[in-house]
Amino acid sequence: xxxxxxxxxxxFSGVQPTGQIHIGNYVGAISLWVENQxxxxxxxxxxxxxxLTIPENIAPEYLRRKxxxxxxxxxxxxxxxxxxxxxxxxxxxxxxxxxxLLNCVTPIGWLERMTQYKSKSAEMETVGTGLFxxxxxxxxxxxxxxxxxxxxxxxxxxxxxxxRDIAQRFNHLYGEVFKIPDGLxxxxxxxxxxxxxxxxxxxxxxxxxKKRHSIGLLDSEEDIRDAxxxxxxxxxxxxxxxxxxxxxxxxxxxxxxxTGSSREEVEEHFSGKNYGTLKKELVEVVxxxxxxxxxxxxxxxxxxGYLDNILNEGRMRAKEIASATIARVKEHMGLTL
Ligand code: ATP
Ligand code: LTN
Numbered sequence: 001x002x003x004x005x006x007x008x009x010x011x012f013s014g015v016q017p018t019g020q021i022h023i024g025n026y027v028g029a030i031s032l033w034v035e036n037q038x039x040x041x042x043x044x045x046x047x048x049x050x051x052l053t054i055p056e057n058i059a060p061e062y063l064r065r066k067x068x069x070x071x072x073x074x075x076x077x078x079x080x081x082x083x084x085x086x087x088x089x090x091x092x093x094x095x096x097x098x099x100x101l102l103n104c105v106t107p108i109g110w111l112e113r114m115t116q117y118k119s120k121s122a123e124m125e126t127v128g129t130g131l132f133x134x135x136x137x138x139x140x141x142x143x144x145x146x147x148x149x150x151x152x153x154x155x156x157x158x159x160x161x162x163x164r165d166i167a168q169r170f171n172h173l174y175g176e177v178f179k180i181p182d183g184l185x186x187x188x189x190x191x192x193x194x195x196x197x198x199x200x201x202x203x204x205x206x207x208x209x210k211k212r213h214s215i216g217l218l219d220s221e222e223d224i225r226d227a228x229x230x231x232x233x234x235x236x237x238x239x240x241x242x243x244x245x246x247x248x249x250x251x252x253x254x255x256x257x258x259t260g261s262s263r264e265e266v267e268e269h270f271s272g273k274n275y276g277t278l279k280k281e282l283v284e285v286v287x288x289x290x291x292x293x294x295x296x297x298x299x300x301x302x303x304x305g306y307l308d309n310i311l312n313e314g315r316m317r318a319k320e321i322a323s324a325t326i327a328r329v330k331e332h333m334g335l336t337l
């Protein structure tokens with residue numbers, strides 16, 4: 001082994017175990033993790049504590065099932081446990097502990113400005129403190145692991161910004177403890193829109209409520225076909241990105257990322273063709289992408305003990321890194337005897 005190999009950068013990201021994991025999550029986040037897996041030292045988390053911030057409809061049995069589903073989907077999508085650490089957030093109590101310590105350096109005004117909090121709380125009768133504090137828990141997730149890069153969809157930009165702000169403020173108050181992380185976003189596909197409503201992003205919660213809003217990674221062939229063939233378009237025949245309506249552009253972007261083509265190639269391919277052709281071809285591309293994922297998913301969930309072993313090993317590796325960070329933080333804050 002060469003001694004002078006450069007240390008790989010650390011990547012950290014996560015998905016909440018609630019709702020329907022959809023093709024937007026795959027394109028914007030999970031497939032980006034898989035593509036870059038060999039370049040980095042990767043840690044992928046199932047952020048169950050974040051799921052508790054919207055407590056409605058979260059029965060304990062549902063959460064338990066969803067945590068396993070997300071973990072199995074990470075693996076089915078191509079996350080390799082030999083190359084990446086996979087673990088469940090609540091299994092490493094340092095996440096909650098660091099959240100408290102970071103709460104004490106985070107001005108309330110920063111949290112009041114968060115757009116996700118504003119939009120989610122507006123729909124709720126009773127707003128939990130956890131929802132307000134969501135960004136601090138996310139900052140704790142990232143900062144615990146000396147993360148360099150956070151690959152996410154572009155709806156998470158404000159969360160990455162506040163993580164940087166919190167880290168900088170902490171370092172200013174207590175000394176250089178945290179590394180300042182950067183977001184990592186796809187150039188194309190960082191925000192997939194709803195198939196039925198291309199003016200809003202495809203979302204897991206809407207996907208559970210409305211048929212044809214999203215394409216779930218575990219959806220049947222029939223549902224996938226139906227959602228794409230009936231996706232909102234317009235009455236023109238415009239397949240150039242610059243002029244296409246939001247619904248058509250969304251289909252072009254999905255086709256582009258899932259086939260690994262360039263925009264020019266996609267435009268040339270669909271030039272002069274109607275939306276029916278675009279939709280039919282996209283159905284095939286999506287099915288070709290999801291078939292092997294669904295097959296692998298079924299194998300994983302049927303293999304007794306496989307998932308538990310991976311999550312257990314992941315927990316141990318995560319715990320080791322996280323506990324070292326917490327010790328360093330406490331030392332700097334004067335929380336040691
Ligand atoms: P919800 O909309 O119900 O809050 P979500 O679909 O955003 O849920 P998350 O678990 O919050 O799901 O997101 C997991 C990852 O997928 C994040 O990196 C997020 O940025 C990314 N992501 C979510 N929706 C999209 C989308 N429509 N396009 C691209 N990336 C997305
Ligand atoms: N807020 C993220 C989920 C999340 C996350 C993280 C992503 C929680 N902690 C740490 C990256 C890094 C979302 O997708 N809604």
